[in-house]
Amino acid sequence: MTSYKTGLNFALELDKTDELSHFRSQFHIPKHKNGEDCIYLCGNSLGLQPKITQSYINQELKDWAELGVEGHVHGENPWLSYHELLTDTMAEIVGAKPIEVVVMNTLTTNLHLMMVSFYRPTNKRYKILIEGDAFPSDKYAVESQLRHHGIDEKEGLILWKSREGEELLRYEDLESILKEYGDEIALVMIGGVNYYTGQFFDLKRITELGHKYGCFVGFDCAHGAGNVKLNLHNSGADFAIWCSYKYLNSGPGSLSGVFVHERHAYDKNLNRFTGWWSHNKETRFKMRDDFDMLPGAEGWQLSNPPILSMAAIKASLDVFKKAGMDNLISKSKKLTTYFEFLLNELNHKSIKIITPINNNERGCQLSIQVKNADKSLHHKLTDVGIICDWREPDVIRCAPVPLYNSFEDVFNMVEKLKLILNGK
Structure with missing residues (x-):
């Protein structure tokens, strides 16, 4: 030391x-x-x-100017598969397998998409557990999901709070909450690193606790990705989301990353919202085929990706790879x-x-x-x-x-x- x-x-x-x-x-x-x-x-x-970000974006602007639509297949970095250029390094940064990771949409959009799949309220099990001082957008998102399902957010939201006079959260308090309400909780959704205190939570411990009581478990890793060793695969979490503009240096409002554990990779019965970019790549452009879901996290994509934003992410990830x-x-x-x-x-x-x-x-x-x-x-x-x-x-x-x-x-x-x- x-x-x-x-x-x-x-x-x-x-x-x-x-x-x-x-x-x-x-x-x-x-x-x-x-x-x-x-x-x-x-x-x-x-x-x-x-x-290097400017040159990465300029390359795509150049291909757009010189190739037009042909940039999708003939560009320096063909746009049709551009998101795949980000997968391996992003997976390494968050401690996941490539099949478990995709870059798409923005943070809260992805949180909602994950809750479509992993928040499945029933008459008995309908509550969501979050941090007492969760990042506001997370709180707003889960409250709106509760309302969407006809559940009063005051009744459906459980808060894991710090004790009076303390700032940090205690795991024994989380254990007590789950012991008392576990069979009523459908989803545990925690920020991997608390935005206010900077407390980095034990994702594996929280996941095991949640799963013990039959809950799905997800994490908002906006303050964790590129900052701490998340080890998402080994944590066993069902899903995680994160932004790329904080520690991942991709520019204001840039795209989000998504992790879905590989045990869900081939589950076609898992409810989700779909779009043509989650359809089988081999038949995607036949246009009239019935939906054929891609395996892994890619199966949660909706639309073709915004290349200029992804170029900025690629620039930063290349720096991370070297470091x-x-x-x-x-x-x-x-x-x-x-x-x-x-x-x-x-x-x-x-x-x-x-x-x-x-x-x-x-x-x-x-x-x-x-x-x-x-x-x-x-x-x-x-x-x-x-x-x-x-x-x-x-x-x-x-x-x-x-x-x-x-x-x-x-x-x-x-x-x-x-x-x-x-x-x-």
């Missing part, structure tokens, strides 16, 4: 020995008004743009532990880290609670060139991303925070 020290020189030494440090130069870093690079700690909200998830996770733990060390060294009575101390229970995000603070603190940080994230009522979310953040970034952020907290 690294023994950390205070002072800029130590941060610079850590950067010198960082084997991934060269990846920083492969990203566009936003500039502060003074012309210097910002300290960008907001990859948990929107990842930075890889410099390697194991290497990224290793650096992430060092960065975040160093960040935690520096914050603790401040010994400032107003700040508290609410993210788990155990770095196996978190990704690269640290959520810093600042007593008696309001959003003016966030504005002050922005004014001195720190781009981070504010969440009401009093939390700064900071994510030192291993692909493009340095140990010097972390050091300088804490120094600037210290000056602001001390009124300087």
Whole structure:
């Protein structure tokens, strides 16, 4: 275990020995008004743009300009099968088999599509269990599914809440909920990494608990994909969804990833919404054949994919492939532990880290609670060139991303925070 020290020189030494440090130069870093690079700690909200992204998109624009519709089969990267170019690397990032992964649609759309298949309410088993402080869009989505099935959301929604005076969720409380209501719960749907606290949940443990009581289990891994080792296949989860614009750096509003466990791959009786892109590729364009479902996650596709968005995803995934998830996770733990060390060294009575101390229970995000603070603190940080994230009522979310953040970034952020907290 690294023994950390205070002072800029130590941060610079850590950067010198960082084997991934060269990846920083492969990203566009936003500039502060003074012309210097910002300290960008907001990859948990929107990842930075890889410099190769523009050329990847330009290639598809070139093929569209020069080939028109023929780009579907004769382009540099034929559009008909373009989504397949993303599958292997995306599957590796989330710990899945290629047959279990597809990139399509956007995050909440995919959550609804998964609930069509994996939320099957009956008169007795109709409830959905989520985190008490789930990301709002997840809560809105599951509430609307309950209403769609004629169920009062207040009756049908069960919340796994933290205890009074605590921020993190306890598994024994989840066990108690399932013990009491398990035979009434149709779906357990949890965020793989909680957006607010940064708590990384034990997906396998939650899945086994849910399955023990006959529930389907799914995860929203928007804050986990590209950030932590999800090991989705080994978790046994029925499904997972994630966006690609946070840690996966694919650009604002870009496409979502979907995982469906291989045990469901060939189940043609599993209810789902379908479209022509979930139809057998060999007969898809005969147009008048009866529906013939594709096996695996591809069988949940609806429409032909948006190529320009996928080109941006491909650019980022190619960077990930070169860096390697194991290497990224290793650096992430060092960065975040160093960040935690520096914050603790401040010994400032107003700040508290609410993210788990155990770095196996978190990704690269640290959520810093600042007593008696309001959003003016966030504005002050922005004014001195720190781009981070504010969440009401009093939390700064900071994510030192291993692909493009340095140990010097972390050091300088804490120094600037210290000056602001001390009124300087």
